[in-house]
Amino acid sequence: MNAPPKIFPPIDRPDATNLDTLSIDPKRKFEVCNDLLDDHDALEAFYEKNGYLFFRNVLDPDSVKEAREAMLAVAADEFGLVEKGDETAKWTGKAYPPGSEEKPCFSGISKRLVSYPRNQEVLAKILGEEPSMVPIVQYRLYPPNGPVTMVHQDGFYSPGIHDYKPLWIPLTPCPREVGGLTIAVGQNHKGYFHNLGKGGNFPIPDDVIDPDSWATVDFEPGDLLVVHPYSPHAGLPNTSDRLRVTFDTRVQSARNPTTFAATVNSVTSDSITLTSEDENVGTVTLSVDPSTYIRVRDPGQKEKFEEFADVTKPGMDLCVVREGDRAAMLRMGSRP
Numbered sequence: 001m002n003a004p005p006k007i008f009p010p011i012d013r014p015d016a017t018n019l020d021t022l023s024i025d026p027k028r029k030f031e032v033c034n035d036l037l038d039d040h041d042a043l044e045a046f047y048e049k050n051g052y053l054f055f056r057n058v059l060d061p062d063s064v065k066e067a068r069e070a071m072l073a074v075a076a077d078e079f080g081l082v083e084k085g086d087e088t089a090k091w092t093g094k095a096y097p098p099g100s101e102e103k104p105c106f107s108g109i110s111k112r113l114v115s116y117p118r119n120q121e122v123l124a125k126i127l128g129e130e131p132s133m134v135p136i137v138q139y140r141l142y143p144p145n146g147p148v149t150m151v152h153q154d155g156f157y158s159p160g161i162h163d164y165k166p167l168w169i170p171l172t173p174c175p176r177e178v179g180g181l182t183i184a185v186g187q188n189h190k191g192y193f194h195n196l197g198k199g200g201n202f203p204i205p206d207d208v209i210d211p212d213s214w215a216t217v218d219f220e221p222g223d224l225l226v227v228h229p230y231s232p233h234a235g236l237p238n239t240s241d242r243l244r245v246t247f248d249t250r251v252q253s254a255r256n257p258t259t260f261a262a263t264v265n266s267v268t269s270d271s272i273t274l275t276s277e278d279e280n281v282g283t284v285t286l287s288v289d290p291s292t293y294i295r296v297r298d299p300g301q302k303e304k305f306e307e308f309a310d311v312t313k314p315g316m317d318l319c320v321v322r323e324g325d326r327a328a329m330l331r332m333g334s335r336p
């Protein structure tokens, strides 16, 4: 469903100039898709054509308030980014340490929001079946002057995850100057733009995405942006005096979750046995091979297949992506 219609040769240009998020000037606005919620075929058609869905004021207001208060409490208590109890999220001047997006202090915030019955209904309509969450969440408390998220396509970093929809959720007002999310509309039909000729995160070249395709909007709490796994997108710079308070996760089929949280029971050199609390998964043994994307100790560090059994320990909490009986990805657990 999310696969592109054609195979595109990968980009391999070691000499290309990288696309800089700060050079993006979104000229377009997202269309509001609320009236597509009751027509799933039309919703899918819009999503595949444009590479996004944008819903105004669809999330349960109580769930959004609860999540906002919880994230602002973390912002005050853990990071000193705002004064305790300041609903306006005015920035104190302290830094948000890089790599804080999955810290245990956020644990449970996204799960509670998603579990509200009204939100479950909305997600079921968006997915077209019973939803469950991919257990990977990034909590973002982004102060003025950085960081900004580089331009990327989510699917590129998630081999093996199929039929999921990435969700981006603002919890405080997020007009342009607070730096929301921008998506290159209709640029989800050309495969991956990531440049294999560069190391690191494989940054996208600066001449492959239509510069007039970028769109954003003034986001409000209660809004929901659904990104396409093939859509290039990036975080815009925050030039205000407030924090940008958002989180992002993914929704997938509850009946057949390809991505789940599980604890390692045992490993051999080419297999892993794990137990998940999700009863649709239970205890499973999956094969592990040289193309399994192994990043069990640090999500940013790919492990060698030969070292799999040494670095993967019983008791580790992992996020697993399965393709049939094979592990496509084994990632350090996140804190949904």
Ligand SMILES: O=C(O)CCC(=O)C(=O)O
Pocket (backbone or CB within 6 Å): 140, 148, 149, 154, 166, 167, 168, 181, 227, 233, 234, 235, 236, 246, 248, 249
């Ligand atoms: O919030 C951001 O800056 C980036 C979010 C993102 O990449 C996503 O939702 O997939």
Ligand SMILES: [Fe+2]
Pocket (backbone or CB within 6 Å): 152, 153, 154, 233
């Ligand atoms: Fe993303």
